[in-house]
């Protein structure tokens with residue numbers, strides 16, 4: 297049942313070239329420049345005319361929502377708010393008719409998300425579900441939706457469901473932005489091709505994970521980790537920290553890299569591993585300066601970097617490489633080494649990576 301892998305988590309990480317491919321299949325037609333998503337197509341007006349989009353989710357799905365905020369604001373020019381379902385639910389939020397709510401959930405059964413949607417629906421919002429589990433409560437409650445087609449996810453840590461969510465949300469942003477006229481044709485075409493290339497690039501990352509295993513063993517006894525990123529990679533820093541906490545029980549925090557100097561930099565000493573998600577994008581020079589700031593304080597720097605980068609490897613203590621990609625697509629790649637890092641740290645510590653203590657696969661209590 298684990299397909300020859302020691303754990304479901306590792307199997308599910310390695311399934312990602314296939315699950316992302318399945319998610320894109322029949323939807324992304326790069327050749328003809330089309331995206332076929334009937335749930336979006338049938339409600340295109342609702343999206344195009346939305347005064348704002350509110351994304352509601354928990355945990356890893358909330359991180360996918362943050363990436364979607366960057367995508368939708370850049371490509372569709374619609375203001376986006378990303379809400380923790382539990383907070384959104386209990387504070388009597390302002391929701392108007394015409395507001396579009398995107399609910400993101402692997403299980404489709406998360407109680408906080410479900411209850412948040414019920415009350416938003418009563419207030420006249422249009423609910424769009426990005427869900428993995430077919431026929432689940434959230435998919436039934438939604439007015440429309442798009443499944444992630446990631447297949448059953450057994451490991452408590454969400455991995456392949458997350459990249460499925462990113463793939464769906466990226467296609468949505470592209471489709472809506474193109475229909476709305478807020479994305480120019482060249483960039484649209486370029487991003488379609490870039491998205492289509494993701495499964496092969498993920499395969500490349502997974503071909504040789506020995507460097508990540510070595511890094512995991514080197515840092516497994518650290519008591520804290522900091523994860524930093526900017527732009528599209530900021531939510532990936534949060535996700536890397538969450539994965540490590542869940543699987544290895546090491547305290548970890550994710551931050552936007554520039555926020556570091558507003559507090560967390562006080563934590564840096566020669567014992568602290570700092571993971572930078574530092575791929576080649578429009579923030580690259582800024583991130584290089586942030587790496588220097590950590591090195592100057594003797595922190596241990598581990599970077600997710602773009603293959604071929606000749607600056608970062610000379611500065612960092614350890615590097616995990618990913619293939620080059622447009623920055624809007626990069627999260628689909630840069631998260632993979634972080635999933636593997638947490639897996640191998642948990643493994644090196646002899647922990648139950650598929651069923652971490654105190655956690656349930658779906659949180660059906662509020």
Ligand code: M6R
Pocket residue numbers: 354355356357358400401402403404405406409452453454455542655657658659
């Ligand atoms: O099923 P959902 O996507 O609604 O679940 C949300 C969170 O409970 C979930 O992502 C959780 O944070 C995972 N354990 C993360 O790995």
